[in-house]
Amino acid sequence: MKITRIINNNVVCAVNERRQEMMLLGSGIGFQKKKGDDVDTEKIEKEFFLKSKNVTGKLYALLAQIPMEYIRVSDSIIQYAKQSLDKELNENIYLTLTDHINFAVSRYKQGMNFNNALLSEIKAFYANEYRVALKALDMINQEFNITLPEDEAGFIALHIVNAELGSEMEDTMKITQLIQKVLNIIRYQFKIHFNESSLHYSRLITHLKFFAYRLFNNTVMKSNDNDFLHIIKEKYKLEYQCSLRIAQLIRVDYGKELTEDELVYLTVHIKRVTDEERD
Template identity: 90%
Template sequence: MKITRIINNNVVCAVNDRRQEMMLLGSGIGFQKKKGDDVDTVKIEKEFFLKSKNVSGKLYALLAQIPMEYIRVSDSIIQYAKQSLNKELNENIYLTLTDHINFAVARYKQGMNFNNALLSEIKAFYSNEFRVAMKARDMINEEFNITLPEDEAGFIALHIVNAELGSEMEETMKITQFIHKVLNIIRYQFNIHFNESSLHYSRLVTHLKFFAYRLFNNTVVKSGDSDFLHIIKEKYSQEYQCSLRIAQLIRVDYGKELTEDELVYLTVHIKRVIDEEKD
């Protein structure tokens, strides 16, 4: 492998025999090296092959400013998240999570702790991602000998959700707030307390998460069988009225209109979770 770029003493870019560019980490791997030199393969600790030139370019710029420990712990967290959640993650997380860890550690050392206003919602709506994020927080604490608060696990969970959806942090926070609003409408209309560990509650939240993603990206499901909507309106009239209230919220707050199919799916999910709460 030949070096194509020196990021710092511990990070270089190189091309392999198949002309693929990759990023290599290792203590001293770039020390006294220059473009065109052979890579000292003995010093390679981590190899990264990022498909996106935009992501890799920004990551190179970040790693030129911070120690390699940050990308190393970030990669460990990402691999753990992929394995635990059994999901692929958008590679942009290498940039966003590494940058966040760097910022979080710096803030901690300066005595600046940020409260996560969405922590309770994150725990409820993204319980699996939050569980992974708590492990990630422990990994960061151990690596840098610090004690980050639970709020930081909430921020990390959002980065994981971003990578699952392929969205930006601002959009993920918008989705989280949207789910909170919708669940409040259901909660107050039926005067119930959700069992957050139940299967149908989990399915409802998952539906709302991906529904909101489609909504904010203008890819809502198109209307299909209007006869089915008529059956749902008759059979689940209270739940359908609740869906109409949610549609009104979406119209007023987001300027979007729900299709008939979206109303049907939403009504069915509401019906399931309400029936479960009654049992």
């Protein structure tokens, strides 16, 4: 393998025999090396293949400024998340999570801790991602011999959700806030308390996550099954009225309109979860 770029003493870019570009991590792998030199393969600790040139370029710029321990622990967290959640993650997480960990550790050392205003919602709506994030917090604390607060697990969970949905942090924050608003409408109209461990509640949260993602990414759900739409509207009138209230909220707060399809599928999920809570 030939070195194509030196990022720092511990990170280099190289091409293999198949002309594939990769990023290599290893203590001293770039020390006293130059473009065109052979890679000392005995020093390779980790290899990265990233498809996005945009992500790769930004990651190179970040790694030029920080120790390799940050990308190393970030990669350990990402691999653990993929295995635990059994999901593929957008490779942009290598950039965003590494940058966040660097920022979080820096803030901690300066005695600056940020409160996570959405921590309760994150625990409720992204329970699996939050469990992974708690493990990630342990990894970070052990690597850097620090004690980051639980709020950081919430931020890490959002980065994982971003990577699952392929969205930006701003959108994920808006998605989380919208889910809470929708649940409040349902809770108020039907005067119920949700059983957060129930299957129908879990299905509702999953539906709302993708519902909100479609909303903020201007993706329209269209089924063309007019008979089904009519049956649901007539059969579940109270639940459909609740969906109309949610549509009004979205119109006022976000300036967006819901399609009939979105309203009807939302109605079905409301029906299921409210029936369960009333039983």
